[in-house]
Amino acid sequence: MVKDLFLTLEELKELDSYSEDFDSETIGLDEIPITGGRITLTITKGELFIFQGRISFTARLVCARCGEEFEQEFDEEFHREYIFGRDPYDSLPQVELRRQDLDRVYFQDIGIDLKGAIREAVITAIPMAPHCREDCRGVCPICGKNLNYGDCSCPKEGGGGWLEEFLKNKRSD
Ligand SMILES: [Zn+2]
Numbered sequence: 489m490v491k492d493l494f495l496t497l498e499e500l501k502e503l504d505s506y507s508e509d510f511d512s513e514t515i516g517l518d519e520i521p522i523t524g525g526r527i528t529l530t531i532t533k534g535e536l537f538i539f540q541g542r543i544s545f546t547a548r549l550v551c552a553r554c555g556e557e558f559e560q561e562f563d564e565e566f567h568r569e570y571i572f573g574r575d576p577y578d579s580l581p582q583v584e585l586r587r588q589d590l591d592r593v594y595f596q597d598i599g600i601d602l603k604g605a606i607r608e609a610v611i612t613a614i615p616m617a618p619h620c621r622e623d624c625r626g627v628c629p630i631c632g633k634n635l636n637y638g639d640c641s642c643p644k645e646g647g648g649g650w651l652e653e654f655l656k657n658k659r660s661d
């Protein structure tokens with residue numbers, strides 16, 4: 489069977505679908521722990537090779553509000569098109585031009601390496617500022633207590649918050 493998220497031309501010839509497991513190690517993603525990853529694709533072969541399907545995985549993330557670690561499951565659409573041949577942008581010095589066509593990848597030689605494509609899809613799926621839950625209350629800006637575990641005794645915002653205090657002092661300058 490196919491291994492290492494790499495499909496040789498020989499294998500591609502025989503395949504019209506593909507599924508494989510992955511984790512952070514197999515896709516070379518050091519920054520975010522990924523477990524239970526699975527890619528399931530159908531492969532349409534013609535002038536282009538179209539890889540269409542889903543990736544699912546569990547990511548261990550740090551909440552942007554409260555700073556606690558939590559696990560989140562993802563199930564995302566996956567779409568990539570591969571063209572056999574030389575990338576016409578390869579001779580151009582500006583790599584920016586290639587970004588217009590991120591979904592379309594040129595490949596040569598022995599086959600298609602899905603590793604980078606999966607890594608990219610995983611990174612894209614994960615929000616920039618993940619939340620451990622929709623209503624995470626975050627930490628108190630004064631004492632730093634995680635408010636998901638209960639209130640602290642600091643003066644509450646709203647009414648006489650720091651902004652009002654600040655503006656008041658400013659006015660009396
Ligand atoms: Zn949180």
Ligand SMILES: [Zn+2]
Pocket residue numbers: 628629630631632633640641642
């Ligand atoms: Zn507090």
